[in-house]
Amino acid sequence: MRQNRATVLVGERVVLVPYRKQHVSKYHEWMQDASLQQLTGSEPLTLAEEYEMQQSWRNDEDKLTFIVLARDRDVKQDDLAALLSRSPMAGDVNVFFNQVYDDDDEDTVPLTYGEMEVMIAEPTFRRKGLADEALRMLMYYITTAPTPTPDTTPAEAQVLPIPPTRLMVRIE
Known part of the structure; x- marks a missing residue:
């Protein structure tokens, strides 16, 4: 989603950044792992297909993706350039927006x-609370009014924020 293209969220353990071209090769490397493919229900893609997917996800109005960086705690929070360069990729966090209509009322x-x-995705960063913090940060981001950007489309402006009561989880 273009709405988060310049958004960086900094937490105690993680830094969330938009999924950009510079992340694709590492992401592609992760997704060659058969166990990650099975856990995520993903099919292997070529590197060229992964670049196409990154562009698709960046421009798609019904999903929002952040790369999860494992925050380098030796870097001060206000030194964003150092945080981004010294915090390694650990995974990703996403939200998929689904519109549900009331079947009984076509005018709603x-x-x-x-x-x-x-x-x-990185085994060395598992079981350290990164996923928990990344989900909490994303929940906060999507349930509060983000600052619109000049290129926010009308459809994007209508999606965010969403009430916390409209968040759902699927457990497989």
Whole structure:
């Protein structure tokens, strides 16, 4: 989603950044792992297909993706350049927006629900609270009014923020 293209969220353990071209090769490397493919329900892609997917996700109005960086705690929070360069990629966190219509009333405006998911792909960063913090930060971001950007489309402006009661989880 273009709405988060310049958004960086800094937490205690993680830094969330938009999924950009510079992340694709590492992400592609992760997604070659058969166990991650099975856990995420993903099919292997070529590197060229992964670059296409990154562009698609960046421009798609019904999903929002952040790369999860494992925050380098030796870097001060206000030194964003150092945080971004010294915090390694650990995974990603996403929300998929689904519009649900009331079947009984065709004239109603659809309700937008958010389905969230998180993946900590790097084994060394698992079981350290990164996924928990990344999900909490994303929940806060999507349920509060983000600052609109000049290129925010009308559809994006209608999606965010969404009420916390419209967040859902799917457990498989």
